[in-house]
Amino acid sequence: MAEQKYPPGIQAYIERGQQMAATEAKQRTLMRRKRFDTIAVHGIYGLEATLAHQGSINEPAFLSSAQHFENSDHMEAALAYLMPSWAYSRIANPTLHYLEETLALLEGYGFPGEVSCCVTASGMSAIFLATNPFLVEEGQGPINCVVSSKCYGGSFMLFNERYAKERGIDVRWVKDPLDLGEWENLVDEQTRFLFGEMPSNPGLSVFDVCAVAQLAHQNGIPLIVDSTVATPALLRPLCLGADIVVHSVSKSMNTGGLTIAGAVIARHQILSLVGPDELKENFALYLKLLPGRDFGPALNPLSALFVLNDLHTLRSKMDLLSQNCLQVALFLDQHSEVTAVYYPGLPADSGHVVASRLMRLVDCESDSDTVSQRYGHLLSFRVRGGAAAARLFFDNLQMILRATDLGRIKSIATIPAISTHQQQGEQGRSLADIPVDLVRLNVGGEHPEDIIQDLDQALRGLRQS
Ligand SMILES: *Cc1c(COP(=O)(O)O)cnc(C)c1O
Numbered sequence: 001m002a003e004q005k006y007p008p009g010i011q012a013y014i015e016r017g018q019q020m021a022a023t024e025a026k027q028r029t030l031m032r033r034k035r036f037d038t039i040a041v042h043g044i045y046g047l048e049a050t051l052a053h054q055g056s057i058n059e060p061a062f063l064s065s066a067q068h069f070e071n072s073d074h075m076e077a078a079l080a081y082l083m084p085s086w087a088y089s090r091i092a093n094p095t096l097h098y099l100e101e102t103l104a105l106l107e108g109y110g111f112p113g114e115v116s117c118c119v120t121a122s123g124m125s126a127i128f129l130a131t132n133p134f135l136v137e138e139g140q141g142p143i144n145c146v147v148s149s150k151c152y153g154g155s156f157m158l159f160n161e162r163y164a165k166e167r168g169i170d171v172r173w174v175k176d177p178l179d180l181g182e183w184e185n186l187v188d189e190q191t192r193f194l195f196g197e198m199p200s201n202p203g204l205s206v207f208d209v210c211a212v213a214q215l216a217h218q219n220g221i222p223l224i225v226d227s228t229v230a231t232p233a234l235l236r237p238l239c240l241g242a243d244i245v246v247h248s249v250s251k252s253m254n255t256g257g258l259t260i261a262g263a264v265i266a267r268h269q270i271l272s273l274v275g276p277d278e279l280k281e282n283f284a285l286y287l288k289l290l291p292g293r294d295f296g297p298a299l300n301p302l303s304a305l306f307v308l309n310d311l312h313t314l315r316s317k318m319d320l321l322s323q324n325c326l327q328v329a330l331f332l333d334q335h336s337e338v339t340a341v342y343y344p345g346l347p348a349d350s351g352h353v354v355a356s357r358l359m360r361l362v363d364c365e366s367d368s369d370t371v372s373q374r375y376g377h378l379l380s381f382r383v384r385g386g387a388a389a390a391r392l393f394f395d396n397l398q399m400i401l402r403a404t405d406l407g408r409i410k411s412i413a414t415i416p417a418i419s420t421h422q423q424q425g426e427q428g429r430s431l432a433d434i435p436v437d438l439v440r441l442n443v444g445g446e447h448p449e450d451i452i453q454d455l456d457q458a459l460r461g462l463r464q465s
Pocket residue numbers: 122123124125152154155197200201226228229247248249250251260261262
């Protein structure tokens with residue numbers, strides 16, 4: 001029996017809210033028993049939910065700024081977060097809720113505990129929301145975080161410019177994330193979290209998520225993993241011991257590229273040296289209801305619908321795109337105009353052993369390890385002849401698009417040193433290992449022979465010049 005500490009009018013809404021939550025929990029439990037593809041197709045939008053929305057077989061787009069309430073008691077109960085409601089689209093929205101539940105189920109697939117998600121307007125806002133709450137001073141001198149230097153340019157700028165330079169936080173860079181000793185040496189009692197990208201953009205570096213998670217937990221802090229490049233179809237860091245997963249949902253979870261979006265997905269009951277109990281109990285919900293409400297990085301509901309639509313085929317797309325990418329990597333690896341290829345799927349790659357252990361196509365119906373290994377559809381390579389040759393090759397491309405984008409169904413190339421990693425400067429690039437002749441390639445869903453042919457003619461052009 002609930003304590004009778006609210007007036008009867010409010011209490012009635014609390015009880016109605018408990019029934020609503022129980023109905024949804026039932027649906028969530030039902031879906032947690034389904035396979036990955038089934039979850040990607042249905043999320044928690046079941047038959048009852050469709051009938052409550054005039055039979056709409058797709059999750060409806062709630063393009064409304066706010067929710068109307070039955071009366072003042074209903075409004076008060078909702079705004080005090082005493083019952084499920086959405087109130088105002090900066091705080092919550094039913095369409096976002098469908099996406100959050102789907103992402104929590106996919107990222108939590110195979111994880112025995114509870115998982116929640118908070119979606120945001122971009123990957124960067126997700127990374128900011130996921131890291132900022134831990135970076136509060138609590139009187140014992142300067143605080144620090146330990147971060148893999150092999151990371152996305154935007155993340156580098158957040159850590160280096162906003163956190164280190166503007167706020168004086170000691171950001172300790174791990175230069176080789178495969179070296180556990182380096183992580184260990186940088187952690188101390190003032191470390192608030194560990195952060196790594198798996199695999200990294202654009203260097204495709206990997207790290208042993210299980211071992212680094214253990215190190216975090218020994219120090220009472222969370223491990224945060226950016227697993228944008230892998231997606232839950234190939235890697236689910238929560239199952240490997242990570243506490244919080246961040247995504248740029250703008251990428252492979254949304255191959256059509258109709259929007260940008262982000263997500264923070266966290267297990268319940270995380271470790272932290274700071275923050276209120278709510279933060280530790282259900283981090284994603286805490287972000288959504290409190291810091292998310294105050295900072296305001298809410299996703300547009302129409303964007304959430306684009307993502308939901310694209311997610312339905314996530315597993316089969318990551319399977320196809322990874323296979324295309326491996327073929328392209330093997331081609332580039334033997335090309336005379338290419339001096340190095342970075343792709344964890346290549347047997348000689350420094351991350352191959354760890355990636356082969358951790359990255360698997362989910363629900364791949366095979367007993368053989370090698371049949372289920374998939375490494376995603378991002379690779380990078382160095383062109384013989386330095387920066388000028390890389391630019392000439394780039395300008396020679398006839399089908400592959402030139403854009404600072406990845407995760408697409410269309411093949412896209414970038415030169416990180418003049419685009420995504422331009423603003424961090426030469427010193428920052430050398431820390432992150434971004435040479436001037438590096439090309440990042442997002443391998444799309446075109447026939448791999450056509451992708452290879454375009455790369456080959458662009459590389460041949462170098463010899464003729
Ligand atoms: C693109 C990207 C981000 C940033 O996401 P946005 O949606 O562009 O804000 C973060 N991490 C990785 C690995 C990325 O590729």
